[in-house]
Amino acid sequence: MPSDSAPPLPFEAVLFDMDGTLVDTEGLWWEATAEVAASLGRALGSADVPYVLGRTVEDTAAYLVPAARDAAPGTAAARDAAPGPAAADRETVDAVAGRLTEAFADRIRQGVRVVRGATELLRALTAQAVPTALVSASPRSIVELVLPSLDHRFAVVVAAEDSPRGKPHPDPYLEAARLLEADPRRCVAVEDSPTGIAAATAAGCHVLVVRGEVPSWSALRRG
Template structure:
């Protein structure tokens, strides 16, 4: 294990409820409905893909790009009020930093949403940050993880990716990473290069490095 690559939403911070609440509010503003199943369908997707899905599903008179900006407005406001760290995630992240293991953040959220979360971490906790507005192909395409590994100067095969969604796990595995899946809001099927844990609570850097694969 030469580096650890972290997903953000649902893995590092439990912001999926923030996204879901913002999606419901946006749909209701235009007299449309939005279900839990609709929200779960978007978990792990690129924001622009989510914007297109919301537009097609609800028929609201906004472009996909405008929908993304409205979602970001709502979620950023909630994160600025409180950062909901996933159990054990922040502790493991800081332990990896103390152990000298390089970490990268690989998220489909945009930079303006990531920034207020990074403010709650020590400088250089993430040596590389790859956001959804920096790549041409979002998850489940391997580009985000390939980009992060290259920026860190390591091979994807030497990285452990921590993910919570089928989309993210597919992206990381396709890039060649060993994937630690910690399911959160949606189930993740078994697959190649995937190891599963119920929680990150109590996980140490040494235990992470000893994972199968």
């Protein structure tokens, strides 16, 4: 438990992104997406990054399905099509989403690397009795594969299926704060991608950006 003499924390809870923040899986997700995209006759490039990294499987599937992408990446039509599957045939999007999930899972089963500093910070938060949540754009089946690597009991786990809209919308972070009974404005979100940063910011959270290493407990306290 925290010391009675310690100053009060400036936040109520810490909300963690998973892929690219706590575990080094964004490269695996990109590889999986590139493999499926190639089977659909498309080679991914830098222009596709905003529609792949930090997105839900369903959003990425809708982006890859040709019927959802009537224009080249970066155009207004492509941007409008990218966030959701409504513009594409539902059955086709579901099938591509299933292939993406399995390709990603296959890579995760081979092992994942925990980002430097993540284990230490999670242990410090446990020692200080600070509530934590995992807020991931990945489906729960993927989250469950990764959780053993983190060796941490999150008070709340919000996966892609648990909110109406995924990142960059604020819904996942708002749902995590609601389940924790915390004010999102008094939560710190730890994120790495522009998509996730946008979601946490829109939810009103304070955002700590990971750049290759998870910050220490003292850095987190300083904000």
